[in-house]
Amino acid sequence: MNTRTRPLQVMVIAAHPDEPEEYAGGLAAAYAEAGHHVKFLTLTNGSAGHASLDAPSLVARRAREAHCAAERLGVVEYEIFDDVDDGSLVPTLELRMRVIRSVRRWRADVVIAFHPEGGGHPDNRAAGRIAADALHFTELRNVLPAVPPLPRAPLFLLMPDYATVDRHRHEIAIDLAPVLERKLLGCDAHGSQFYEFSATGDDRPVPPADDWAGRRAYLLDHWKPWFESSEGMRKALTERYGAEHAAQVTYAESFQLAPGRRGYTQEELADLLPPVPVPAAG
Known part of the structure; x- marks a missing residue:
């Protein structure tokens, strides 16, 4: 039974703008639709991350894209270490302290981040390590005493990126069907990444901006692993x-409980995750 009396404070930590949307956009939208507060x-x-734009122009554009994505997903804050x-x-210790500060100020109940070990992009691996290291200290008042510590450790979930799918454990999974359109629109907001940078060397044409049906199909095909269930x-x-519903799930996201944290009962997890939609009476 859900005993929550206030909205959850949820934070997704990644390396680059567009990754919270790609790897956890559905879960974020589900939290937002349930009335919880989400920060990226x-x-x-x-x-x-671009083949032709210069760095200052790209940074400014990606910040605009991030805030557009947040609006579409219902995310209330999008912080970028610009x-x-x-x-x-x-x-670094400096970045660990910055993340501790951000997590504490948000009063996070749930934190979602990359795996701290793995191949692939070194920024993603570093982001996972920084988040994991920071989460060790969010409750300790003698570390960064200027910012009040959290009263309890947040639920810490790991999201896979393209290089950690082989080690990721599917321990919590959500059906994306109720929030699929929101996740698609969140990704669509990052045109510099999902249509331009990602399309470099790809023979498939990117549909024009006024063809949402075409872009929707493009996202579901080109970015299939981050939408489809497995x-x-x-x-x-x-x-x-339940088995009947699970057998019909086409689109899903999955998360792993971060190792080394305390165990959670099913009741505790139910209280810290978005509610499962009640099936319509038939």
């Missing part, structure tokens, strides 16, 4: 929705 935090400004260049992220998610989907 990216630890770099995304200055490298003084940290794309490609230069390393796990057999590996089936157990987690069944635990959350």
Whole structure:
């Protein structure tokens, strides 16, 4: 039974603007639609992610795209560390303290971040390590005493990126169907990434901006792994929705409980996750 008497404070931490939308946009939208407060935090400004735009122009554009995506998803705050260049992220004490400060100020109940180990983009790996290190100290008042500590540790979930799918454990999965359009629109807001940078070297034409049906189909095809459910998610989907519903899920996101944290009962998790929609009477 859900015993919550106030909205949850949820934070998604990633390396670059567009990644919270890509890897956790559905979960974020589900929290927002349930009346909870969601913040996105990216630890770099995304200055490298384009084939033709210069860095200052790209940084400004990606910030505009981020705020457009937030509006579409119902995310109430989008913080970008705009003084940290794309490609230069390393796990420093300074950045750990900045993340502790941000998590505490948000009074986070739930934090979602990348896996701290893995191949792929070094910024993503560093963002995961910085988040994991910061979460060790959010309750300790003698670390960064100027900002009040959290009363309890946030639920810490890991989201996979393209390089960590082989080690990711599908422990919590959500059906994207109720929020699929919101996630698609959140990704669509990042045109510099989902249609321009990603299309470099791809022979498939990107539909024009006024062809939403075409762009929608393009996103679902070109970015298929971050929308479609997989057999590996089936157990987690069944635990959350029941076998009959799980068998019909086409689009899903999955998350892993961060290792080394305390265990959670099913009742505690239910209180910290968006509610499962009640099936319509038939």
